[in-house]
Amino acid sequence: MSSTPSGGGSNEPAAVELRGITKRFPGVVANHDIDITVAPGTVHAIVGENGAGKSTLMKTLYGMHRPDEGTIHIRGQEVRFHSPSDAIRHGIGMVHQHFMLADNLTVLENVVLGAERRHGIGRKARARIQELSAQYGLGVDPDRLMEDLGVGDRQRVEILKVLYRGARTIILDEPTAVLVPQEVDELFDNLRVLKREGLTVIFISHKLDEVLSVADDITVIRRGTTVATADPRTTTARQLATLMVGGELPVPELRESTVTDKVVLALAGVTLLSAEGRPVVDDVTLDIREGEIVGIAGVEGNGQSELIEAIMGMRRASSGTITLEEHDITHWSTLRIREAGVGYIPEDRHRHGVLLDSPLWENRVLGHQTRAPSVNGPWINRPGARADSERIVAEYDVRTPNIDVVADALSGGNQQKFIIGREMSGNPRFLVAAHPTRGVDVGAQSAIWEQLREARAAGLAVLLISADLDELIGMSDTLHVILRGRLVAEADPTSVTPEQLGSAMTGAGLDGAGAHTEGDSGAEGTHSNESEDGA
Numbered sequence: 001m002s003s004t005p006s007g008g009g010s011n012e013p014a015a016v017e018l019r020g021i022t023k024r025f026p027g028v029v030a031n032h033d034i035d036i037t038v039a040p041g042t043v044h045a046i047v048g049e050n051g052a053g054k055s056t057l058m059k060t061l062y063g064m065h066r067p068d069e070g071t072i073h074i075r076g077q078e079v080r081f082h083s084p085s086d087a088i089r090h091g092i093g094m095v096h097q098h099f100m101l102a103d104n105l106t107v108l109e110n111v112v113l114g115a116e117r118r119h120g121i122g123r124k125a126r127a128r129i130q131e132l133s134a135q136y137g138l139g140v141d142p143d144r145l146m147e148d149l150g151v152g153d154r155q156r157v158e159i160l161k162v163l164y165r166g167a168r169t170i171i172l173d174e175p176t177a178v179l180v181p182q183e184v185d186e187l188f189d190n191l192r193v194l195k196r197e198g199l200t201v202i203f204i205s206h207k208l209d210e211v212l213s214v215a216d217d218i219t220v221i222r223r224g225t226t227v228a229t230a231d232p233r234t235t236t237a238r239q240l241a242t243l244m245v246g247g248e249l250p251v252p253e254l255r256e257s258t259v260t261d262k263v264v265l266a267l268a269g270v271t272l273l274s275a276e277g278r279p280v281v282d283d284v285t286l287d288i289r290e291g292e293i294v295g296i297a298g299v300e301g302n303g304q305s306e307l308i309e310a311i312m313g314m315r316r317a318s319s320g321t322i323t324l325e326e327h328d329i330t331h332w333s334t335l336r337i338r339e340a341g342v343g344y345i346p347e348d349r350h351r352h353g354v355l356l357d358s359p360l361w362e363n364r365v366l367g368h369q370t371r372a373p374s375v376n377g378p379w380i381n382r383p384g385a386r387a388d389s390e391r392i393v394a395e396y397d398v399r400t401p402n403i404d405v406v407a408d409a410l411s412g413g414n415q416q417k418f419i420i421g422r423e424m425s426g427n428p429r430f431l432v433a434a435h436p437t438r439g440v441d442v443g444a445q446s447a448i449w450e451q452l453r454e455a456r457a458a459g460l461a462v463l464l465i466s467a468d469l470d471e472l473i474g475m476s477d478t479l480h481v482i483l484r485g486r487l488v489a490e491a492d493p494t495s496v497t498p499e500q501l502g503s504a505m506t507g508a509g510l511d512g513a514g515a516h517t518e519g520d521s522g523a524e525g526t527h528s529n530e531s532e533d534g535a
């Protein structure tokens with residue numbers, strides 16, 4: 001399975017060559033003697049379990065970290081980067097997982113922001129954007145307002161932004177985590193064009209089948225070091241999983257139903273208005289029963305975040321009621337809702353999940369500051385919180401030197417495992433799980449799915465939001481599609497395919513698959529002032 005990177009075997013120097021890269025953090029060797037050669041004009045995937053050292057390596061290549069040992073060569077020339085601007089000067093660009101675009105600005109303004117010196121901010125800049133968009137088949141219109149664009153288009157703007165700055169090698173950090181299947185296909189088409197035009201792409205991903213479909217070369221990192229290079233033409237997803245974590249490829253599935261008649265959470269006609277008075281959650285009625293996982297599929301930005309915030313008491317519904325068992329919680333505070341037995345795995349773990357600068361054990365207390373074992377009456381119970389943090393670290397396989405390191409020192413996937421451990425503790429009655437396995441490796445994915453299955457069997461009611469459609473289909477007892485704030489269709493999770501679900505999410509309807517349209521007919525076309533192209 002070991003091979004030399006592809007790329008024609010010409011004498012052309014490697015686009016990027018990392019030799020003997022070692023990067024240490026206090027108590028951790030994040031990268032140890034890593035060698036990677038990326039051939040020009042190829043797509044090179046980096047895979048590995050959570051905490052394997054992928055992000056650290058990419059941050060080093062992008063000038064955000066300085067390696068303790070080792071060298072970086074760009075097209076044959078040794079470089080030393082002190083900051084991302086050095087990396088950009090050498091043609092390295094990076095698209096982060098969280099897009100860094102301003103909604104209230106146009107595409108043009110977003111692209112030129114910080115790079116005004118290249119082509120100014122006017123006609124020349126617009127022409128350059130149009131030229132790049134045409135050359136790389138990105139279909140980006142410089143005059144569109146950012147907030148009118150969907151996720152796939154935003155990602156293309158991010159790619160164009162780095163091309164505009166002269167990138168010849170583009171690093172993408174888990175680019176497909178936020179995309180529906182159709183958008184993934186489009187992105188991969190874009191990557192193929194970039195490649196054809198001689199650019200090089202390095203991307204990090206946990207989705208092994210996608211890696212196999214688009215990459216020319218794969219480097220597997222395990223515990224900080226390169227353990228293999230794999231040829232996607234001769235490697236299976238199962239073999240890759242084995243190389244990464246030494247385990248099997250997990251499948252999200254629920255097996256037998258545990259749904260009871262007892263409704264745990266009920267939403268009745270819940271509507272939320274935006275500041276402009278437009279409904280962002282529109283008359284949502286939904287019951288979630290004991291032992292049931294209810295999934296909601298939707299393209300990001302269709303009201304799912306606001307719905308969660310309403311349930312968690314972070315936003316107020318304009319009308320409708322939310323009932324948790326026998327309590328009307330519509331106007332309760334977040335703290336009170338949590339105390340009543342609601343767990344919350346947030347969408348954005350950095351905003352709502354962890355305090356990055358606080359040690360792990362203090363993060364155990366976060367959101368649980370009125371309950372055992374973190375507290376004892378009015379006092380923080382330090383030994384209790386510490387002991388429970390140790391339990392979570394062991395039970396959820398959180399890779400960390402100890403519980404005194406700050407959360408920021410953990411890899412993204414390990415932060416996520418810690419949050420899940422914390423939110424599942426204290427036996428919640430109801431759990432809001434937003435993208436529970438986002439950014440976690442295949443080994444941890446299977447552990448999280450197992451935790452959810454066990455909790456469901458014990459009677460937990462779950463609201464599941466996920467951009468991973470396989471997860472949503474496999475783990476839901478009941479599955480709804482949300483579009484512009486409305487539940488527009490219900491799909492049968494035992495027969496619907498990710499492609500069918502994906503097209504329902506974009507408003508193209510849910511053909512076959514035992515689905516039916518919810519509410520009044522033609523719900524999909526009712527809010528015409530929204531983001532569709534009209535093309």
Ligand SMILES: Nc1ncnc2c1ncn2[C@@H]1O[C@H](COP(=O)(O)OP(=O)(O)OP(=O)(O)O)[C@@H](O)[C@H]1O
Pocket residue numbers: 025026028029030048049050051052053054055056057399400408409410411412413414439440441
């Ligand atoms: N700023 C930091 N300070 C201390 N330790 C760090 C820091 N950044 C990363 N680490 C540690 O380095 C190791 C590698 O982390 P890294 O984020 O590179 O992993 P990863 O492969 O990207 O993981 P994931 O798939 O979870 O994102 C981990 O043990 C992590 O805890």
